[in-house]
Amino acid sequence: MCYKTGQIYLLPTGARAGAGVMVPAARRRQYGALSRLGDPPVDDLDLIIDLHADGPRQGPGGADETRLALTLAGLPGRTDLRIADVGCGTGASTLVLAEALDATIVAVDFVPEFLARLADAAASHGVADRVTPLRASMRALPLPAASCDVIWSEGAIYNMGFEAGVAAWRQFLKPQGVLAVTELTWLTAERPAALQAHWAREYPEVDTAAGKMAVLERHGFSPVGYFPLPAHCWLDNYYRPMQQRFDGYLDRHGHSDAARALVQAERSEIALYERYRDYVGYGFYVARKVA
């Protein structure tokens, strides 16, 4: 498995890449499901992918919430949309977009196993002709400038940081193009000190919705919609299915120290969310590029 920065690899629809995953080497402060992708030991990356590949999604979210966001964005009824779904994982949001909209979608991720599953799912949903998996880094999207009507990204922009992602992806949007992303957000003005300390350490960019919207405005976007993801997007759609996979996963990996550590990290994250879900969650941000 290679370990390089800024490389771009293309994966044809349906292809199963046999080579290892290319991981940007830059140090990243992260959280959540794939949080330990920052400078991972190679074995850990395989373990992380194996834990998440079978899930219905790789981060919190839901089909109804994806549809709500695309309604807030004013996309239903528009024709011939060009969309990039960045950090698409196995395609939970990609499939909703493909089925709801008249659009062609480039589904971008750097994990070939996820893209292969997405390609299979697109085929079985009858939308393969409108979904193109693209193996690439979100830090260096190989897209033409001003080519997208929409950039969509659920649970993924944190990998490069919200502000860096907003700033970097703007160039790929047409004038008036839509940016729709979910991002870790404080749901209240104040919060328990232990929670504050945890996220200050793990993801210092966590902020209130007002703070995130100020970032969007600073980078040439006009916010047009926001809502916090409901708890079922975390618990029913993401954490509970993962919990059900823990036993099989540990058996598959012979209860190795690394596999047990990964499961323990997920259990801790779940406990943290269950305890503090009134204070922190994902916000869904929809914004329009100001020309």
Ligand SMILES: C[S@@+](CC[C@H](N)C(=O)[O-])C[C@H]1O[C@@H](n2cnc3c(N)ncnc32)[C@H](O)[C@@H]1O
């Ligand atoms: C928490 S998962 C969310 C996946 C999907 N959007 C969903 O909601 O189920 C984050 C995704 O970002 C991808 N990712 C992380 N860093 C990336 C990078 N630098 N370039 C491209 N994809 C990346 C991961 O492989 C993973 O699929």
